[in-house]
Amino acid sequence: MINSIFFMAKKSFIGFILFFVLFQVKSQETIKIPEKANKILFLGNSITYSGQYISYIETYLTLKYPEKKLEFINVGLPSETVSGLSEHNHAQGKFPRPDLKERLHRVLSKAKPDFVFANYGINDGIYLPFDNERFKKFKDGILWMHNEVAKSGAEIVHLTPPVYDGPNTAVYDNVMDIYSHWLLSKRYTDEWKIIDIHSPMKGQLQKERVQNPKFTFAPDGVHPNKEGHWVMAQQVLLSLGENTSAQFNSIEEAITEFENGKKALELIEKRQAINKDAWLSAIGHERTGMTEGMSLKEAQLKSKKLKKQLTMLLNQ
Structure with missing residues (x-):
């Protein structure tokens, strides 16, 4: 009898996990990076600038498709x-x-x-309760950005903002809910490409807090930790058709099947750290307190050496 109950409980738990994985897979629309695309650019704020989710995406795709020559450019600005x-x-x-x-x-x-991924919203409500005028400015800014990127000839994919988990969580995350829902509506009204980061993060956060009420993806309420960045990366990967990524709880788990996965991640993170400051300095910006990057030429030389090391690693 006890064994039977245990078996049924185990079966139910496995069923729940499978449902959760399948829900994640189904909840994102499929987006394809064109075969001819080479430069993949990420726009955003400090969450994008920190760049872990970008490095995770690049590492996963590089290990799985080493023959593809994609350049991932992070120009996020805090x-x-x-x-x-x-x-x-x-x-x-x-x-x-x-x-x-x-x-x-x-x-x-x-x-x-x-090809451009853009992630805005978390700063755009300036951490205040919902206000129609602020919402309008966010929508106007998104529309302007979308049109400018499209005019340049690049494709753009919008990411909904990550979950907010700081002071007055219910108040400001409600703002992020509204901003996210509007972005998602553009899938249907204008056929925009949208990846939902917000809802999966929020759902996972609630799930984790059943077992651990103190669990968080963002210790300061805004900036995701490694776990949060993995959830973000995972949603992008799912949208790109990488459905097996749903079964992994971290980038470390996702790359264990690759012999040199950990080393590849280290090299990619190192290259990303060099390049992002170089790109920001080369482009120019009005944000004070940023690290001055080396010249783009110097950064590209260093990046080329790291890329060579990565290629040798993947060919072992």
Whole structure:
């Protein structure tokens, strides 16, 4: 009798896990990076600048498809918005939030991307309760960005904002819910390519808190930790058709099947760290306090050496 109950409980648990994995797989629309695309650019704020989710995506795809020659360019800028809004005393009055409008044309002309992932929203409500005027500025900024990227000839994919988990969580995450739902609606009204980051992160957060009420993806309420960045990367990978990524709880798990997976991740993270500051400095921006990057030429030389090491590693 006890064995029978145990078997049924185990079967139910496995069924739940399979349902959760299948739900993740089904919840994202399939997006394809064109075969001719070479430069994949990521726009966003400090979450994108920190770049773990970008490195995870690049590592996973590089290990699985070493024959593909994709260049992943991170031009995320901390504090940035598309709404042009800023708190009255942002950063203790040191500087207002930078506005993407100030630099997007330079980003597109210098980087010349073929494919763009854009992740905005978390800063755009400036951490206040919902307000229609602020919402309008966010929507206007997103529409402007979308059109400018499209005019450049690149395809653009929008990511909904990550989950908010800081002070007044219910109030501001409600704002992020609204912003996310509007972005998702553009799938149907305008056939935009949208990847939902917000809902899966929120669902996973709630699931984890059943067992651990103190669990969080963002210790400071805004910036995801490694686990949060993996959930973000996972949703992008699922949208790209990498359905097996749903079964892994971390990038480390995802790359264990590859002999040199860990070393490949280290090399890619190192290259990304060099390149992102070089790109930001080459493009120019109005955000004070940023690390001055080396020249783009110097960064590309260092990057080339790291890429060579990576190629040798993958060919072992």
